[in-house]
Amino acid sequence: MLFFYGVGAYTRKKTPVKIYRTCSDCQTYNSLSVIPVFKYAHLFWIPLFYCGKDYILHCDSCGLYYQGGGVSVDKSIAKTIKPPLWMFSGLIAIILFLSFLFWDRKTSPERNKKQALELVADPQKGDVYEVKFDEKEFGLYKVNRIENDSVYFLVHDYAVANAYEVYQLGEGEYSESYSIEVGYPKDDLKAIVNEGYILKVRR
Numbered sequence: 001m002l003f004f005y006g007v008g009a010y011t012r013k014k015t016p017v018k019i020y021r022t023c024s025d026c027q028t029y030n031s032l033s034v035i036p037v038f039k040y041a042h043l044f045w046i047p048l049f050y051c052g053k054d055y056i057l058h059c060d061s062c063g064l065y066y067q068g069g070g071v072s073v074d075k076s077i078a079k080t081i082k083p084p085l086w087m088f089s090g091l092i093a094i095i096l097f098l099s100f101l102f103w104d105r106k107t108s109p110e111r112n113k114k115q116a117l118e119l120v121a122d123p124q125k126g127d128v129y130e131v132k133f134d135e136k137e138f139g140l141y142k143v144n145r146i147e148n149d150s151v152y153f154l155v156h157d158y159a160v161a162n163a164y165e166v167y168q169l170g171e172g173e174y175s176e177s178y179s180i181e182v183g184y185p186k187d188d189l190k191a192i193v194n195e196g197y198i199l200k201v202r203r
Ligand SMILES: [Zn+2]
Pocket: 023, 024, 025, 026, 027, 028, 031, 059, 060, 061, 062, 063, 064
């Protein structure tokens, strides 16, 4: 991992800040400018966040550069020299991503319910319902046929203990393991969604 993270430095030469100090080399009065060197932490070469700055002083008259440990500037000037936003790219991306996950997790039951209410109003053969049998048992129902006012489902042979795992029953080796058929009045399906026993409908 050692090679994939570290501290980078960015020297911003474009907009030097004029300071009123005399060059100790050529003695020209008020001839110095500050060039900031911003440091940032990076991960896989993506800037994560800003982590401090150093300064280079440049004499506009004789062209000498002062750099290294001894170079400092007044606090009032240091305060005005702000790091570029791109240095926070990684941090911003991480915050946005976590916010999205949080939002998605918090709102998905409600969004799934809304969609389920729409889809159960007009069931179609092949619709797959994620259902809750009880707090520790979740499974799949698949619409097999619709006759008169009844909807007949095939019940998946297996069940899982968590709602977020139930979609896995529809994948892989046992995805088509349905045997028992059960029927419900079509008009009851909305109520079953509202009671929380139909979690999600896939079409
Ligand atoms: Zn000078």
